[in-house]
Each structure stands twice: as C-alpha cells, then as structure tokens.
Amino acid sequence: MKLADLSSKNEFTPRHIGPNDNDIQAMLKTLGFASLDEMADKIIPSQIRTDHNFAQVGGGVSEYDLLKQLKAMVSKNKVFKSYIGMGFHDSITPTIIQRNIFENPVWYTAYTPYQAEIAQGRLEALLNFQTMIADLTGMEISNSSLLDEGTAAAEAMFMAHALCKNKANAFVVSPKMHPHVIEVLGTRAEPLGFEMIVQDPATYDFNKPVFGVFFQYPDTEGTVEDYSVTAKKFHDHGALVTASVDILAMTLLTPPGEWGADMVVGNSQRFGVPLGFGGPHAAFLATKDAYKRMMPGRIVGVSVDSQGKQALRLALQTREQHIRREKATSNICTAQVLLANMASMYAVYHGPEGLKRIAQRVNRLAGILADGLTKLGYNVSKEAFFDTVTVTTDKAASIIADAEALGMNFRLVSANKVSIALNETVSAEDVETIWMAFHGGKKTDLSVAAIDDTLKLDLPANVTRKSAFMTNSVFSSHHSETELLRYIHHLQNKDITLTHSMIPLGSCTMKLNATTELVPVSWPEISKLHPFAPVAQAAGLIDMIKDLEQKLCDITGFAAVSLQPNAGSQGEYAGLLVIRKYHHSRGQGHRNICLIPSSAHGTNPASAALAGMQVVVVNCDNLGNVEIADLKAKAEQYKDNLSCLMITYPSTHGVYEEGIKEICEIVHANGGQVYMDGANMNALVGMCRPGTFGADVSHMNLHKTFAIPHGGGGPGVGPIGVGAHLKEFLPKHSLVKEAGPANGISSVTSAPWGSASILPISWAYITMMGASGLRKATLVSLLSANYIAKKLEKAYPVLYKGKSGYVAHECIIDVRDIKKTSGIDVTDVAKRLIDYGFHAPTMSFPVAGTLMIEPTESEPKQELDRFIDSMLSIRKEIEAVENGKMDKENNALRNSPHTAQMLMKPEWNHPYSREEAVYPVEWLRANKFWPVVGRVDNAYGDRNLVCSCPSIEEYR
Template identity: 60%
Template sequence: MTQAVPHRQRHSLDLEQLISLNSGSFIPRHIGPTQADVAAMLAVVSPNQGLSLADLISTTIPADIYHQANLNLPPAESEAQALVELKTIAAKNQVWRSFIGLGYHNCITPPVIQRNILENPGWYTQYTPYQAEVAQGRLEALFNFQTLVSDLTGLEIANASLLDEATAAAEAMSLSAGISKHKNCHRFFVDANCHPQTIAVIQTRANPLGIEVVVGDPETEDFTVPTFGLVLQYPGSDGRVCDYRAVIAKAKAQGVIVTVATDLLALTLLTPPGELGADIAVGSSQRFGVPLGYGGPHAAFFATKDAYKRQIPGRIVGLSHDVTGQPAYRLALQTREQHIRREKATSNICTAQVLLAVMASMYGVYHGPQGLKNIASRVHGLTQVLAKALHRARYQLVHQQFFDTIQVAVTPEALGLIKQRAENTEINLNYTQATVGISLDETTTLKDIQTLIQIFAPEHNIDVEALILEIKDWAWDEALTRKTPYLTQPVFNSYHSEHELLRYIHRLQAKDLSLTTSMIPLGSCTMKLNATAEMIPVTWPEFGQIHPFAPLTQTQGYQQLFSELETMLAEITGFAGVSLQPNAGSQGEYAGLLVIRAYHHHRHEPQRNICLIPTSAHGTNPASAVMAGMTVVTVNCDDQGNIDVADLTAKADKYQANLAALMITYPSTHGVFETEIRHICQIIHQYGGQVYLDGANMNAMVGLCRPGDFGADVCHLNLHKTFCIPHGGGGPGVGPIGVAAHLVPFLPGHPFLTEAQAQHLGPVTAGAWGSASILPISWMYIKMMGAEGLTQATKIAILNANYIASRLAPYYPILYTGAKGRVAHECILDLRPLKKSAGIEVEDIAKRLMDYGFHAPTVSWPVAGTMMVEPTESESQAELDRFCEAMIAIRAEIAEIETGIADRTNNPLKNAPHPASVITSDLWDRPYSRAKAAYPAPWTKDYKFWPAVSRIDNAYGDRNLVCTCAPMSDYSVTQTVLRE
C-alpha cells in the first residue's frame, strides 16, 4: 500500500477550492461594507432584534412589487475578464479615416488633457458645482469656456455648455419664441444647409408645440409671412461660407430672431456671428480636443446678447466675491432655471457637459489665440490644396468659398468608382446622389491629401507640394475675414508649455472636492464608485475615434454593445424595449413623454394632453411635460410625503377624457417606497392614461423590483447615477428610456438610421445613440456585477441609508419614512427647527460640513430647510461613520448656540467655511479658536481639504453679472473693483 502524503492532499483540496473562487470578483470592490460591517450596521438599525438584511429589505419594499425571481443576466465577471470580453467586442469596430464632417471632426486630444482631465477621477467624479466654495477649480474652467465661446462668437454672454449642437439649436428656437415680438406666431425658418440631424431634432421639438418648421433657402425668403425665428449654418453643412449680413438684416427688419449655428475653429478666421448681426450662436466644441466617440458626449455651446441673459437655457457661471472680498465663482441666475420655474421654465435642461467643456476650454488655454489660428489656417490651407488639385483633375466644386469642407460634383459613374477606391483605402466620405463631400480636420496630413487625390483621380500625377506655394489668401471674400481680436485674457496667453498647463490643471483640481476626497452624500444624485475598469475603455480608439455617421458595417462592435446593454437594461427594468438615444436624464423624460404622446395620437386620441405631476416632483418633470405639449395638473402629497391617492383619483376622473400621463418618481422623491404604487398605476390606466416613471431612484430597485412589472409604461434611467457613468462635475449623463411592448414602435428614430422612416418619433438628440462612447461604462458595471452583485448593491444602498438615518435620528429628525419605519436609499434630515432654536439655516450646516472635509447633501430639496442624504452602496461603514460623526459634531456646535455658549451670529457655522487664507490671516477676531474653525474633527488633522474661498455672496453676483474673463487690458482694473 502506498503511504498517503497528508500535506499534498491538503494542497490539492485547497487548490480545488481556490480554482472554484472568482479571485478577481469585482462585487466586493464596488460594495463598501464587509459582511462584518453589515452585521454591525443592522444592529444599529434595529437594536436587539436580530434583524437580517433580508428582513430589512422585506420591511422596506412593498410585498406586492417585490421581484422575487433572479434577474436573467450573465454571471458576474472579474475586471480582467470583462475587459478582455469588451476588447473583443471593440475589435469588431473598424476605425477608418472619416472625412464626413456634418458637425463632427477628428481632432487631437492633447495627452496632457487626456491623462489629467478625461482620465482623472479628480475631474470626472466631481458633483455639479452647487456648493461653489468647494468647486472653484471647475467653475474657473467653465468660466474660461464661456469666455472662449463669447469671444469667438462675438456675443456678450455664453452658458457653461449644452448637450449637443442639434438640441442647442432647438433651445434657440424656444428662446426665440419666448422673446419674439410676434406673439402667437408659430413659424420658424430653418436654413436647408443646416446639418440634417439639427433639422430633424428641431422638427421633433417643434411638433408638440405647434410650431411650423419651414426648411428652405434663406436668401430667397423675404420673411413677410410672420416668422419668429431663423437658424442659419455658418459655414454651411455642405461647407459653403456665405456672407449672411443681408439675410440677417432682412430677417431682423421683420422682427425675426436670428440664430447662427457655427464652428468655433472657423471663427478664428471668419467674421463672428455677433458681428454679422445674429442674436444667438450655437454649435459644438467637439473639435477642441474631444474625441468623436461615435457621436458623444460633446459640449455644445450657446451664446447670445446680454439682454437675453435671463432666458438663456442651461447653467451660467458668474464671478462674484466671498465675504472677505476675494473673487469667487458660482452658478449665476439660478432663479431662471427649471428647478425653480418648473412648468414656467422655457427649458428642461438641468445639466451641462461639464467634463467635455472643461476639456475644450483647456484646449483653448493650451493653444491660445495664435495656436488656434494656426490650426485653423493649416486646416483651411490643406482644404485649398485639395480643392486646387481636384480642379486640375477636372472636377467641379459645388461652391468656391469654404473653410474646411468642399463639395465635389460627380457623375453617377464616377461616384461609384470614387466610393469603391475610398473603401479600398478605408476612408469615409460624405456621399449624395450627385456630390461627394470632404471635410478636413486637425489630424489631416499631406499624405491624406495625396490619398484623397488618388481616390478621385488615380490617373493624374499632381504635385501637392507645388500647390502649397500657390495658396496666398483665404477662400472667401475679404469682407468675411475676421478683424476682431479674441482670447486676449491672461489665461489664454500663459499656459502653452505642458509643464505650465499641467500645473494649472492641477491647481484647479486641488480646489475641487471629488470622490477622491470623501463621500458626496447627495440624495437623488447617486455618487457611487466609478471604477477604473469601467472607465478605461472610454479612451480606446475603437470606441473614441469613430464618426457617428460611419457606415453600420464598420461599427459592428458598437452595435453588439448597444444590443447587449439594451437587453440587460430591459431585463433589469422589466420593459420590452429600450432606447439609448437620450443623452441626459432631462432628455429621457422628454423622450418618454413624446413616446406617450405619439401613442395617443396613433390611437386617434390627440386630445389627451393632461399630465398629472405630484407636487414633490423634480423641476424637470413639469418643464419636460410642457415641452412635450402637455398641460400640467399637480397632484397633492400627504403628510408622509406620499401621493394623495384620493386627490389623484379625483383628478384622473375629472380629466379622464384628456388624461395623457402621470409622472411619478419611485421610490418617491421623499426617499420612501410608497405602498400604493401598483394601485396608482391601475388608476391611471383605468382612465386611459400612461404611467411615466422617473427612474432617478432606480438605485433602490435594481434586482428587487421592476417598474415594468408593477405598472409603469415608460421609465427613464440615469446611467450617470445607478449604472456608474460618473457625473463629470455636472455632465455628461445618459438618460435612456425603457418602454412597455405597446410603446416600442414609438421609440425615437434618427435620419442616419435606415429604419427611421418607420418610426413614429423623430430624434431627440444629434447622435443616433446619444453619448455612445460612455455606454461601455455601464456595460462593464453590469457585466462585472451580474444579477447577484446588482441585487446585493441595491440591498446595501438601502442598508447604508437606513444606517445613517438610525445614527442621525437622535440629532436630526428623519422627515419621512415608509409604512414600516424604513427609508429607501436616501433619507431627509429635518433641519427646520434649528432656525428657531439657534438661528441656523440649512446653508450654514452645508458650509460647515466643508470644514469637516465633506460635500453637503442635497440642500432644501425636495423640502425647504432640509437635507437629503444618499450614501450609496460603495461607501464603507468607516466613511459612513465619519460623515455621521461630522453631523453629530455640528449638532453639538448648534447646541452651544442654543445654550448661549456660542454667539448667535458669530460662530463656526455662520462663518463657515474657513479657507486657509482666513485661518492664516493676521486678523482673527472670532470668539472661537482657529483650531476649532479649521480642524473640527480628528481626521482633518491627518488630511485636510481646504475650501478655496469663504462663503460666496450669491446676491452680489446676480446683481453684478460677470460671466466672461476680462481682457488683458482690463485685468488690473477688474481685480481692483473686486477687491473694493
């Protein structure tokens, strides 16, 4: 008998167990609390009751909607496995050289910007800059963006970016209608030479508002028929550069508001729209260093006259000062925005493309005015060389004045040969029945020019370098050559070496609190882990370097990604179909309502236009409903924050002949699972309406309940919240919609898609798949979590929120809880009693939290004088405890005010935050120590995040609106005024 070897047996058994484990499991890396933490936290949530995690969930989610079955998703993969699988999918994309144009251009992302902004969590995990004192870096970068846009367009005020060029043009249409002197006028004229996707989105937006969109030649239009607005493309979609002064003057003489869609790079050489007489300028900053990304995300821009500053959509960054007189940036004129004006708002936009706008602004800072002009001149020069070469090859150009795009007239026979030769060299051109369009860009080389010539005229031997010597002037009339200087401000003339730009980027980053510093506990704005493995594929060339209108045969990897992501999201939500097109939550809301509208019209019930919306709803809900052509009727909420079912029933009955939809957020805006949700859906269906569910709080439902199962017909998802696309400092976002089977035929189409003709709804965004290049983030997240991980994440999100509520309840009342005393994934702290007892406002606590190293929770929403806290599943118990200890310590500071120990007006909360400049000042006349001000908790002594400025004077900034950098000649004067 052979003697056994015990240690070998043990080794074999251990190896077998190890092999069966997924040692690279992503789930515990995404979810913060350990198993031991979970047990300890449950003991706090329910002391001495032996509460399990299953018990917590069953007492939180109503039994009649609890989704007991496991999600039908692929098994969880490790980070390495998922990246390998995605790389295989990406390899199915073919990265050809695209000269298609149509508003999209290949460009060079300076590596210093790619590595230190696009790939830097210190920039992409920041939140929207509502707490300006800890967002000064990003606000400065956006301020630079506004200056860049304002200078190049020749208009007085610009916003901090919009979603894409097409929707920016649609926003211009809305603004024009609002400010036009032609009241009750519904005619809007669109230049036929606008980009096709822009025309299509304008038509989609116009339809529910009863606006007649006339597409034609503005030069032959006399505008004697009352028209409230006109949009021109400059340069045109076909590349033509026209002097539109006469057209604009003719239109304005008839009271028409004029918008010019334009190209920032071209405006370094061409007369800006403002000098041509335009009222509004829109466009995309994509070619300023932002990858093509198969259509997005990119930062659009919107500039207009100062007279329209209170009507401009989106965010505006303004310059104010803090309480010490130091210059400070903040979001300006917020009273005009949708979250305040609600159904009276002219736009539902509640976001911007901040990360992309920062990249574009840094591109401008890096190159400066001369560098940008050099790039534009080179692109234009090469275009002239190509034009001359094709002329020598006996081709006719459709137009002789151009910047970077030429249109070549061809016979049908030549067209086929050209297309074949282009495909053989892996080049995409812009084909029509009788022309071929060619758009050059920053990446174009002389070799590319030679290749293009060979595609058109292989039999000709043309000396390209000799043609270069013939280029002496611009390919447009002298009257259109720009004379006005631009970007004279110091910031655009100081950081042209990589060292200097790197240091500038880092200085700004250091002024911003992001998830790299601490948790950002914002209710309804889920700030969870944005894992590195999820972010890596975004900059792969197979995803980033593809033109949105490249043939579908070249984008099979993207098509597989879209299909798989749509299928997984449909399974998670319980819906039959998903559209990935909406590129923000607000756009998802709007698209969902348009789907409902199209459904009713298809059923010959166009009179259904009443949208019921609870009083607790986010401001985008009523604004979106109005944009979709609906009339808003509010529904009351009860004392527990739930929908008043009796009031809902009464109003559904009253408006039953006209009821279109109910918009509801679930779990509720107040952070609880309403027990009547299934009944609420039944009521709406009984009266012929559809249920639109705002999926902002899907973070509390994934794996536990599905909107499609309990009665919702449409639901938008915030992929930048629940599914891990980062906030990017206030954008990008993605807001796809899921719909029930009967609504699938009405999902958004797009002119690029061959099946668009069969769709009942036009596009809602410029790209057929919206912000396509960041969809791999959500694909990676779902793949690495699997059904088990996603479900566990939701359970832990609910546990973390209940843990915080339990810890803080003795100090701050929890305003709303569910039927069994639980909150969902967020809780509302009621701070209102503190105003009476200590004179402390919610803002004081928000600012004091900065001294403890935290970003404030959501302030005064959905209830004024409260804070909404959402910890997410990614935060560890240690981080949750640190936040709770900060809030408890602040409550003790408030108690000192209540008992008279601390002064009611001169105390750490009223004076917060305390930046280093205040702490180190020679003057200290406060009745508490510098140490208490700056180091109020033990961890601040180990690591201190310093707010960049003291509390900002918002009212001053609105009264004295400054939203662009002062030119170099005025710089010292501006600084003197601010100090005074």
C-alpha cells in the first residue's frame, strides 16, 4: 500500500455525515433504491439539476490541514490596540465564560427556546440579561437581544412611528450619533418614506412635526450631556425619545429612563464579548411597560408549570414580527442569544459593584489621558466624558500615522479632530504609549502615576447616576469562579441541545457544528479586530471573506455575494432593497408589488412591508405548491407595478416544486425579479444552483445550511447572492469603501461585514467538505428525511410529497385527524417527546396541527431509528386513548412532560404507572434527560407578565 492510499484529503466528510456507507445502503433499501444517485434522479426535478464541477469549492481538506491553512491566512492580520470606539470596544472575556459558554456546545448548539420546558437554563440566563438591561437603562422592560446597535435603533424608529399620535413621517437624529447608526437608520427610513433630519435636537424648531428624536449617550465624540430639557421639549410636541447608550457608562451616568427616554437601545458587546471584526454582538431595546406589545424581538417571561412551580417561557409570542406578517413593524426572527448569555454571565460574575469599578477605572484612565494631552499642549474637549477623549488639532493625520506605527488605532473624526476611546483592557502603560503618538512617536516625561496622585475627576452632578441597579440576588451570588462554574452548569443541565439528541426541526437544519469549524472564532487574529480598523490590518480575514464569497457564488450560481446581512431576516430585507434599487436605476421606481405564496414564512411579508412594498398573496394548491394559474393571473394583473416574487425553494412544505422554472419565467415576463428564500438550501447544495434556474436574488442561512451554530436562538448570518445585473447594488458601508460596490444600497447592519467573526465557520465547513462532500451531505439529508417519512407514514399521514411521491430534506406529518379521534393534539405529541429525550420537530408550521421533521445529514441511522421508535411508541399511546384503554384527559400525553419531582410525590393519581411516564422505551434507562419543569402555562404567563428576575419574595 502506498502513502497516497493511507492519507485521505477528505477525512472530514465521514465525520460530518452521520450514516456510514452500510447504513446508507440499508436506508436506501427501505426506500427501494440501489444508490443515492438513483434516489436523486427520482426526487430532484431534472430541469434544475446541474453538472457544474464546483472548482472554486475544491476537493476538501483534513481538519488539521484546514486549521493550518486558516492560521497562515489570518496571520497576515495585524492585531493593534484599537481605541476607535463608536460602540465597539475591546473587552476581557472571563476565561470561565469563554470556555464554559462561548466554546461550550451545550450553549451554542441549542435552538430558539420555543419548547420552554427543555430550555429553562438559557431562558434564565436571558431573563438575567433583560433584568440587567432594564436596570442599567432605567426602563421597565427589555427584550432578550437584537442584532446590533444600528438595527436596534431602526427598530426603535419603527416603534416610535407606530406609537406616535401626531401622524408625522419625519424624525430628528443627533449628528453626534455613531455614523454607522445614522446610516442604518437612513437605510431603514427611506423605503417607508420617513424623512431623517440630522440636526442638533436642542436647536430643532418644530416647523415640521416629528414622531421621534434620537440621541447618543455619551455621544460619538465622548461628550456626556443632560438631555432632559430637550427630551421634554420633544415630548411636548408629541414625539418619542430614543437614546442609544453605552452599557458600561450606564453604571455611572443617569440612566435615560430617568431623564425622559421612551426607548433605549445599544450593544452589550463590551460586557465580555469579543470585538470579532464587528460581530456577532447582542444589541437590545428597552422601553416602558405600556409599549411591550409593540416591541421587536423576543421577551422572556415568568409563568408557572402544571404543578404550580415557577417556569420561564417566551412571552407574548403573538406579537412576534414573523407572526404578524405584512402588518409587522419589524421582520426580526432571530436574536443574539449566545452573545446575550455571555454578556449576562459577565454581569452575574462581576455584579453591580464590579461593573461600576470597571467603569470608574476606565473613566479615571480617560481623565488621566486627557490631563496628559492638555499638558502636552493639545486642545482637549472640556465637556464631561466617560471613556472617550476628543482632541482638536491640525496634526490629526500625523497623529493617526504615529499611533499606527506604535501598534494603535485612533479614530479620525474629521480632518482636525482625533478621538481615543478607552476600555477595560487598557493599562497605565497603554496610556503612556498613547501620549507618545501625540509627541511625534517619542516617549514623554508624563507619568500616569503622577497625574493620578493629583487629578480631581468627577462627573457633573446632573448626569451622575444616583439610583441602584442590578439589586436582584443573582447579581450578588456568583462572584467566585467556583460559584459561577456551578451556576453555569446548573443552568445548562436544564436544556436539551444537540449534545443530548437529535433536534429534528423542519426548516431549521440543526446539523453538526464541528469543533474544528469553531476553534478559529476564539483566535485573537479574528476576535480582537475592530470593525473600523484600517482594512490592511484585517488583510488575512478579508482574504478568507472574499474566498467564502467566491465559494458561495460557485455553489449557488450567482455572480456576487454580500456577507453583510447578519440574520436571515436581514438577508431578505437587503435582497428586496437590491431589487428595489435595480428598478429605480431603470426609471421604474413605481414597481412595488411583491407576490408571496400563502405558505411563506412570516418574515417574507414582513420584510416586503419594511422595504416599502405592497404584498399580494398567491394561492397554493392542495399539494402545497404555488398555484401557477393564480400566479400568472396576478403577475399579469400587476405587471406594470410588479417588483418581485418571494418564493422558498424547495417549498415551505418540503418538496421540490416541478414548476419552479416556469414560475420564474412568468415573473420575469411581467417585469419582476425573483427572490428565493434560501431557508431550505440544504436540499440544493452540490445538486442545483438557484442562480441558474431562475432566481435573481437569494439569501442563504449560514446558521442552517452552512453549519454556523444556532446558539440558542442566535447568532445567524444571512448573506445574499445576486445575478450579474444586480451586482452593483449589493450593500456598501459609508465607513469602509472596500465592503461593497460604490453604487450599492446603504448599509443594512452596523458593521461592514456583519457578523464577521463567525464567517470562518462556514468557510471551514465548505473547505473541509469539498464539492463531493457537500453533494453527499445534500443527498444524505434527502435520504434521511425520506427514510423517516417512509417509516412513519402508516402511523402518521405525510402531508405533502413531490410529484415523484417523495419529500425533499424535510417532511410534514399530520396530527389533525388524531385530535378528532383522541383529543390528543400536536402540542401533546411535542411535550411527550420530551419524556423520550427529544426536542420536538417544528410545530404547526407551515400548517397548523402538524409536525415538520428535518433530520439533516449529520444524524446517524441509530439516532433516526431512535426517533422513529419514539414516534411509533407515542402513536401506540394515542391508540390507547382512541380505543378507551386510557383516559382522554388523564393520560401520559396530556400530562407530559413528567419531572422527577412529579414522580417523588407520594400520591400518583394517573391510570398509567410512574415507569410508563418516564421510561416508555428501554433505552431511556441508560440515558434519561429530566426536564426540571412540567408543562408551562402560556396563558398564565401572558396574563401575569413578569419579564425580569423576580425577587425572592415573588419566588415564594
């Protein structure tokens, strides 16, 4: 045997794909196929198949070689000390949080906590986050995170417009807001016809009514002002007030809730979350309790379970934006849960006093820095400041150059203005090096210690915080490493994640998130980069980003890709804005009709509404396919104003629609563009290229198809691919010209490449898998879904199948008739699955009363069989109810899930045994997941809304 025979270039593929070759053959035999190719010929429509060679994707590499290759690439990066600020600050991630949350698969492989009973741990961490944000901002309620500061401010803009009674369409923005926040506000305002007036709010004369005003607090140059008088003036004219805040500064400054803000937004990044070249970071929106039903994003609330025990859940879900569809004021469908949990644990670890001490130290060092610069003869702003010192000088350019020569980045605010934003990593030695940059690069005679001995530094009384914050016991109980370690593990033991069992969520693609893919995210060459550092300092990471763009173009058949959108919802929105700008460029700006099939996910119509489009619904037939006759009629009816069609492919019902090419041709013939929702791209990669069968734009969820972890409900990345005619309109960024084309739409996110630090995950996945590995992954995902459908179809009807009689990568099983015969509904099946150790499939989407199952290619046959056996066992339990052997109300399904505490009670008033309740199948005896709460009472939680940590008295 030769050396070449002993090495495998693509050793990663069999690690990623769950079933081995023998299992694949056994599964194929069940379906009546001899090979994966024979199966593909039967299932995937021939007219969309490709014989492309995917040369850009390559042939795959080993995990060891991948890390070596990426390390060499990012070693070209220069990790400078960045004092650029603008809402992004270097921070210290406590190592206990880095290892036990950031790098822990129990925290990063969990899904959105829709099944509350098996998500109590991360729900508690998110409740801590909400409490922390509400306390620090002085507001009554906070959501459990948003995507970034710019989009959070935009969400506040939508809220203010919806709440304002004066019907105005204009709003005022302070020019002292961070420029990336102003840009995103402008991007979001323009399609809706809102006028953004960038002017000092104190000088606004109300000659035009406005619905809101936005302040940065402290402002982008570091100044701390008392906005209370100006806020009152805007309130007197019926406008709502929003403050975008620095979360660390709130430990020392009067919180906006005390000086008149109606909404407070910001970014929690400096609470222990790495810079990561711009993300992901957890933003937030806090507001008054009266406005809670208009809030974007998710809110964690306190309820009770079936035993009367306190239990947490996502509250007020009927106000979620993707449920409200075209009436939504937001399209947010994801959050930044993993990063919010990091920030909340940072707050738990340090406590209010620890946070205040960090803030005081940063503020003190900034004061010492300012005093030293004054001694060097510089004109330093005399206004109150927190951490940012701004200098007016005609030497600005040379100071920036000298700073870079010393390994530092300052911010060039304007031609004659430089600012330096300090952070918790800064030392006395760092301050003395900063002085050198203002002294021609030479050492000064100044000493931090000497200035510290004499400097008097106090914030003005009118902006100094006097109120207590974070008084709940959780923020004073876990300050030693032992205590925090046990608290983290106490919480994680309450949640089912991919470390426990398969998460068979349809439309969510919960596949393996390989450790090798995730390792680089913690490398300082990536995690320590500021998003607005000179691009030359990120040369290696940008090389990787460009290579990822090319690989995604190769996979999809599109001419260009933008990685800026930092969620699938943002990809939808950006794609629609690209289409909109294309029509405008051709003098057809009147085209505003967006056709959307009735089966679409709710973010589609919500995104269209936010892009200023009018939604027209297209019917679907009994098989779940777009009704082509109805599409043709509506496309022709609206041909003069048709902007686009939004379509999910494979369909929302999990099948390959045979008519997709005809659908695209109808839209094009009537002057429209085709937007393809890429939620189901796991059924296309390596087999079909949407850019070649009719789509003009598509977003592709990197947190689904391309292996970025779901993180408990975020982070995500939703890049868009476009045809050659749309390439010039992809998103750009006003602060980084290299981030997009000159004629592109303005930025949709705060950072130029969105959540850049997690892009290496998808790049690594694609590079290790190679073209043949990606193709096999797609085929095995089809095989696994059809294997489950075949095994379950006698017990549960499979609702939709393609023309060939097979599903794509997911299948929908129908529970509606079961409810008629037994009273057992889809919720009962979902909760009973918890007793079997499984997260439920997607419930009641896209059809109420059904379960949508997506096994992915990563689950081994043994796990698929375990899930199938569980579903068949549950069907037998239902049969016992149907034939009267088990009570219709008092049965294992209606009482599920069963906790250990329920078993320990001396009375057991059920017609089934304790053993049947918790060990319905034999394998559970060796590997039992115990939920910590029984079924959560959703209605009680919404009637008695509590969205911050209850006090000890309330717990009792």
